[in-house]
Amino acid sequence: MSATPKLRLDRLLAGLGYGSRAQVAALLRAGRVTQDGAPLADPARKIEAGGPAYARLALDGEPLDPPPGLAILLDKPQGVTCSRKEAGPLVYDLLPERYLRREPAVSSVGRLDKETSGLLLLTDDGALLHRLTSPKSHVEKRYRARLARPLRGDEGEVFASGTLMLQGEEKPLLPARLEALGPQEALLWIAEGRYHQVRRMFAALGNHVEALRREAIGALESPEGLAPGAFLVLRADAVEALIRA
Numbered sequence: 001m002s003a004t005p006k007l008r009l010d011r012l013l014a015g016l017g018y019g020s021r022a023q024v025a026a027l028l029r030a031g032r033v034t035q036d037g038a039p040l041a042d043p044a045r046k047i048e049a050g051g052p053a054y055a056r057l058a059l060d061g062e063p064l065d066p067p068p069g070l071a072i073l074l075d076k077p078q079g080v081t082c083s084r085k086e087a088g089p090l091v092y093d094l095l096p097e098r099y100l101r102r103e104p105a106v107s108s109v110g111r112l113d114k115e116t117s118g119l120l121l122l123t124d125d126g127a128l129l130h131r132l133t134s135p136k137s138h139v140e141k142r143y144r145a146r147l148a149r150p151l152r153g154d155e156g157e158v159f160a161s162g163t164l165m166l167q168g169e170e171k172p173l174l175p176a177r178l179e180a181l182g183p184q185e186a187l188l189w190i191a192e193g194r195y196h197q198v199r200r201m202f203a204a205l206g207n208h209v210e211a212l213r214r215e216a217i218g219a220l221e222s223p224e225g226l227a228p229g230a231f232l233v234l235r236a237d238a239v240e241a242l243i244r245a
């Protein structure tokens with residue numbers, strides 16, 4: 001990781017969501033923040049986020065959360081919404097509460113609709129977020145769809161044609177790739193992220209998606225063994241390399 005500027009300890013801890021500057025100052029005064037086990041009371045102590053001293057810090061004996069520049073790989077369960085504010089269970093409820101107070105803020109990289117499960121990335125790296133969500137990024141995502149009706153047989157050709165127009169849109173979809181896994185199950189690779197795109201693609205051909213899961217973003221596969229609702233935290237730059245591998 002490239003060197004990051006040193007920050008005051010109280011600012012660093014507040015940015016990680018451990019509390020306001022005043023709350024963090026109280027934690028420091030109470031001796032709850034330690035370096036190699038010894039209390040660190042000076043709020044003005046300069047620390048490099050993610051630097052060698054960072055790894056030696058603890059709060060109540062627990063290592064600090066990952067420094068800024070993180071990417072969260074979450075297995076989004078069905079029925080959970082990718083929003084900060086809507087009613088009902090939100091993907092943000094699956095993260096430790098203090099992650100919501102982090103600065104820079106953690107946001108999802110695009111969205112999965114409420115009924116779609118699978119690999120969702122969240123990051124606090126604004127540049128990465130922009131690179132991956134820009135219409136020019138064309139990172140391919142792989143979905144597994146279970147369909148209400150048998151495939152007709154021409155879906156692969158239609159999706160690959162680059163001419164399919166979704167209802168209400170003015171530009172045809174980019175070519176997409178389909179692999180039939182069975183009469184009512186398919187893998188689909190798409191390089192865009194239009195609203196409810198996969199569901200609308202099958203609907204355009206008279207079918208209905210009954211279950212949808214995102215299995216991969218670029219070369220980044222959903223981590224094996226990751227339970228629904230569970231997540232892994234990696235460095236944002238490492239995740240970008242995995243996506244583009």
Ligand code: URA
Pocket residue numbers: 111112113114116195196197198199200212
């Ligand atoms: N296509 C959909 O229909 N839903 C998603 O969540 C993602 C792609």
